[in-house]
Amino acid sequence: MPLKKRKHANKKKVYTINDARKIVLQIKKIEGLSKNSLDNYEKVFNDFDRFWGEETDISSLTVDDVRQFIDWQLNKKIQFLNQKTKKVKKIGVSVSTVNTYLTYAKAIFSVLKNEGIVEENIFQHIKKVKEHQKKIDILTIPEIKKILRTLKKDEIYSEFRMYVLIHVLLDSFGRIGEVLSLTWKDVDFEHHCITFTNTKNKKVRTIPITKKTVKLLQELKEENADFKSEYVFLTNHGKPLGQSAFRKHLKTIIERAGIKKRVHAHLFRHTASAMFIQQNGSVRVLQKILDHSDLSTTQRYAHVLDSTIREQHEQFSPIHLLEEHKQRKVKRTRGGNQK
Numbered sequence: 001m002p003l004k005k006r007k008h009a010n011k012k013k014v015y016t017i018n019d020a021r022k023i024v025l026q027i028k029k030i031e032g033l034s035k036n037s038l039d040n041y042e043k044v045f046n047d048f049d050r051f052w053g054e055e056t057d058i059s060s061l062t063v064d065d066v067r068q069f070i071d072w073q074l075n076k077k078i079q080f081l082n083q084k085t086k087k088v089k090k091i092g093v094s095v096s097t098v099n100t101y102l103t104y105a106k107a108i109f110s111v112l113k114n115e116g117i118v119e120e121n122i123f124q125h126i127k128k129v130k131e132h133q134k135k136i137d138i139l140t141i142p143e144i145k146k147i148l149r150t151l152k153k154d155e156i157y158s159e160f161r162m163y164v165l166i167h168v169l170l171d172s173f174g175r176i177g178e179v180l181s182l183t184w185k186d187v188d189f190e191h192h193c194i195t196f197t198n199t200k201n202k203k204v205r206t207i208p209i210t211k212k213t214v215k216l217l218q219e220l221k222e223e224n225a226d227f228k229s230e231y232v233f234l235t236n237h238g239k240p241l242g243q244s245a246f247r248k249h250l251k252t253i254i255e256r257a258g259i260k261k262r263v264h265a266h267l268f269r270h271t272a273s274a275m276f277i278q279q280n281g282s283v284r285v286l287q288k289i290l291d292h293s294d295l296s297t298t299q300r301y302a303h304v305l306d307s308t309i310r311e312q313h314e315q316f317s318p319i320h321l322l323e324e325h326k327q328r329k330v331k332r333t334r335g336g337n338q339k
Contacts, residue, residue, distance in 0.1 A: 176265035
């Protein structure tokens with residue numbers, strides 16, 4: 001007699017990439033991740049969709065699939081696919097972008113494994129793509145002064161706001177998202193410091209600022225008094241200034257200043273860091289200011305030390321002490337022979 005088979009045998013639920021997207025993003029939102037981080041998770045899932053298809057069973061993917069995915073990103077992915085304005089589409093993304101996506105992909109599969117959706121984190125043991133360390137670009141002091149001189153800060157509110165914003169970016173070493181999220185309760189006028197609460201790693205960070213920046217912030221607060229907003233940096237209509245509006249205004253200013261270099265918000269952070277190192281500031285202290293968890297990230301600014309190291313070495317080399325000691329000994333010997 002043949003065995004009777006169950007009609008409603010328990011079948012393992014299939015989770016598509018689209019299902020995984022919903023689950024991971026919901027969990028990450030509950031964890032309180034910033035909008036920027038959530039957007040990055042979305043971008044990774046968008047690439048999963050493009051390469052594997054959103055209906056693919058995510059538990060069926062293997063380490064070999066991951067390697068093919070990375071190769072596609074580096075060498076075959078068509079950028080700006082849906083932008084009609086860009087006629088020439090760039091093929092492949094940068095190594096740094098791939099490595100950023102790898103970090104998020106590992107986090108995605110970590111969640112999926114914890115939820116029992118996949119058996120293993122197929123990204124876990126994938127090493128980051130090795131990239132040649134590039135010299136970090138910075139603004140020169142003449143370039144910064146040229147940008148500031150270009151601003152019509154005594155005539156136009158938005159220009160004065162940008163003048164203050166640039167000072168805060170340089171003085172606080174802050175990320176643009178952190179600076180634009182500042183509220184007046186984050187500014188301590190008495191103790192000359194500001195506190196970043198909307199940080200990358202969710203840790204509150206307090207940074208000292210100079211008297212000049214404090215004075216500029218006080219002036220901006222007076223300018224903003226009619227808006228009755230808690231935010232420091234506002235649009236002409238009293239709304240919190242967004243990153244897109246900031247970038248658009250900055251682009252206009254840079255063009256007006258005649259600077260050919262690509263100037264973006266993070267360049268002020270790079271510039272401030274380089275100037276800190278040039279003045280013999282401690283790399284360890286800079287690490288704390290920049291909120292870097294890994295010192296190696298901060299040490300990317302080491303190239304700035306090239307000229308400083310040479311100057312310091314010429315001034316303080318131990319060989320100088322040896323030579324001085326030798327000369328003193330010779331003088332004493334000669335003096336003794338004369339007696």
